[in-house]
Amino acid sequence: MEQQLDRPTWSRQIEFTLAGIGCAVGLGNVWRFPYLCYRSGGGAFLVPYLLMLVVLGVPLLYMELTVGVGIASVAISFIMCIYYNVVITWALYYLFSSFQAPLPWQNCNNTWNTANCTNHATNSSYSSTASQEFFK
Incomplete structure (x- = not known):
């Protein structure tokens, strides 16, 4: 029987939670959420949004985290990096164009x-x- 190596773990639960939020929340969510909140009724939109986030979003995030181990997570990270590099490139293009x-x-x-x-x-x-x- 082979000896199992000790795997690294999070020292505190808040570190894991913040790392998960950092991976799940993208630029599109940060830019688009205030617009959607305004368009859908302002503060009244937040109540059903937060309810569905707790009921569906958090369990689905944990399910994805338990399944997405290994090479699949590396592939997803690579694809996401390509997308975000394009978004950042457009932002830099418009920034430097504004100096002309x-x-x-x-x-x-x-x-x-x-x-x-x-x-x-x-x-x-x-x-x-x-x-x-x-x-x-």
Whole structure:
């Protein structure tokens, strides 16, 4: 019979809980939750949300943690890293684009603009600005 090696464990339960929350909560949840809360009724939305989180979310998270051991967790982590790298790349692209003069979305002479695009300096109708056209 082979001797079993001691596996590392969490020293406190709060460490495990925070690590699980860190893996389960992504950028999409942080960005989109305030919008969904506002759209779905504000504070009244939080009561059923928290109830379903406790009744369904936590047990499903523990089920996933008990099953997802080994190479599958490495594969999922790799796929998630690809997704988050794309999101961070777009954020950095827009950050560095905002340092250009003039701003790429300031004028209506770009390929993404439609006929509804107007320039605030020359048109007072304000139907659709160049920035609105860029971020559609």
